[in-house]
Amino acid sequence: MLQRVRDFRQIPTGDIGNILERWNSLLRLPRTSYTRPQNRHPDFPFPSLEVARYCPGGYHPVRIGDVFNNGKYKIVSKLGYGAYLTKRHVALKVLTADSFGHQKDTFELDILKHIKAQHIQHPGKGHLLGLLDEFEHHGPNGNHVCLVFKAMGPDLSKYRRLFPNIRIPLPLVKEISRQLLLALSYLHDRYMSNIKPQNILIESPAINKMFEQTPSEAFRPHGSPLEPPNDFYMASTQLSSIEEDIAHSTELSIRLADFGTSSWFNKHLTEWIQPQMLRAPEVILGADWDSKVDIWNLGLVIWELAEGRLLFDGTWTINAPYSPEAHLAQMTAVFGSVPKTLLARSKNRDRYFDADGKLLEPSAFPPCSLEQFSKNPDNSESEKKKFLSFIDSMIRLDPEERLDATRLLESEWLRFTP
Template identity: 30%
Template sequence: MRIPPDHKVEEETLPDYLPVRYYPVRIGEVFIDRYQVVGKLGFGASSTVWLAHDLRQHRHVALKVFIRSQALGDRVENEIAMFKRMEQRAFSHPGRSAVRTLLDSFRVAGPQGDHLVLAHPPLWQSVEGAICRSSPRRLPGSGLRFVLKDLFLALEYLHDECQIIHTDIKADNIMFGVTDVSVFAELEEEEIQKPCPRKEVEGRTIYTSRAIKSPGQIGPPVLCDFGSAVFGDSDHLECVQPNVYRAPEVTLRASWDYKIDIWNVGCMAWDMYEGNQLFHGIDPEHHAYRRRAHLAEIIALLGPPPKDLLARSHLASKFFSDEGTFTAGIDLPAATSLEEIETQLTSHEKTLFLEFMRKMLQWAPERRSTAGELFQDAWLQEQK
């Protein structure tokens, strides 16, 4: 099926799309005499993702073809550096299998410059995709436990074994594995029998993505995307993390470490379980995310920040008086607590779940539990 040239599809719909940045992948193309592209799996602002047949190993792989290197800066090299660090660390750790594996990396020459390509074992879909397809749009307790157990193992491996801080944990960066690899052969055969819709624009083909069929049994979750990850064995002050998942020390520009991942998981876990964001950070004056609005929401939920956190913050004077009073020129929301937020939980499960959340949602990083400690939590290990 041919799509009209003036109808925008896939990566063309992205706000900052520039066609010259993307490598013009063609289905059937063979990279480095080894990987034959058999179908498109997805797209994003920095890459397109393709299912390919590894002609040497006789298996399927996912190829992440990045936009041209000049447009990416250091992000891609950073991701490779993280994978190299992982390769040097213990493979025996149970969290190693919960972190995406890099099989190969190479560069291809495009019309406007070089493009880096990463080869990974193919995965099914993201947790975000699974939530969007469910009704209501949230994970049940059993689903959240399934995701978080492997996520904490992954973080324990990254933090303790690899000294890596992920900094960008969200439902879109956690994907489910596939136990039945026949679904990849099925996708390849479907593409042959019924080619996906596509369009031709100025000598390049824009393909539509083809979803991998739901496997009979969903594989374990895998933490992906290390483009924003940093090494934990150096000092950090930079601004990282998705806005609404940003840890207080990052927002206040205080030095931060592995514990920002723990805060991040706490916020994300609440959102996935309740189907509502815990924090929004939308400033009523600007109608957009602002630090002061986010801090106000945290204060309303957890009370004022500890003085020692403010003492090591580079932005404390912008939001707080010397006595620790919030002076950012915005009203605090009505004080509430996790216990007061409407929830679907029964009283027993609510008590355990909120105890679990409080191990992550603490102003002071040192008061947050480690990934290894959270894996042992009573709510998480409850058999339900």
């Protein structure tokens, strides 16, 4: 089973002298990017906002032993927002009842069907978690579209915690990067994804064997669920094979999963895309965007996996909430002024910038560079230069200057072996 080697969430003590040191200190923290504090009832161990969505039009209450699609699938255990099922262990994703028939229907099913129908040979398709089956299920809160996927191992947000300072070894980061770029080089013909560590899942021959051969009883959760009527709400678990040390496996592969917020290029689900700390400048500024937002996302995710820390957190001080003003200030501290061509097509320009392209809220962050933030001791000087060049080619403020996935696959850093 997946276990945490140690708790890396300790905040270093010490006096923080100036704003740059404060930012550097913040970036040394192994903050996992995309989970935010949630309100919880003192007597209820789960997020109250999630429980509130178990209502008409919302989530379907799933209990251990429930059957779906006329008995074809039976719930054994909960994996995130899915479940392991009998005979052939697969993952079941039950969409909310209001996912369709409203103003902003998810494109997930359409995109997954389109990917499944494509018979072109492309190495990137094997790094997408494709759709195995889909059906509708009627429950007390409405009709739910159910999606069936291959059962996978842990996501990268969990996997990286197996390593000291939550830094994945560089050779493995390179291989993960290659596979993600292959996936994007396939996807970017038509649609954009939603890249974050939680949406990147691991598999290996040992994990596949576990799901194929282990009896269903082994996946059932220990202990009793909550008392009725809340017995549908259970803790989720991510699994790996007990026969394999996945921290040292040489046979790992990744798949990009969850197209719930994905969009077609010519039809956007929403303009409010990306996790806050991964938002590209054109998204914050309300400019038109395309597949280059995925490239920005990927660059920041690769940085986080290799460095064990965020590049941008979008806060003025350690305990302050996220703000787009602080996020833009951090970007400009590293990359300089936002290009005028981007500002000219930005709906939100006047909210953040004056007529001369200067931030309305003066930046508290002094100019700095990517190199100043790169602290991985395993990076030799020559390796570090190639790594920084690779990251820089993905997180340019001007989307037009970011390399596409196909060209990034030719990057020297991916080919270089120290």
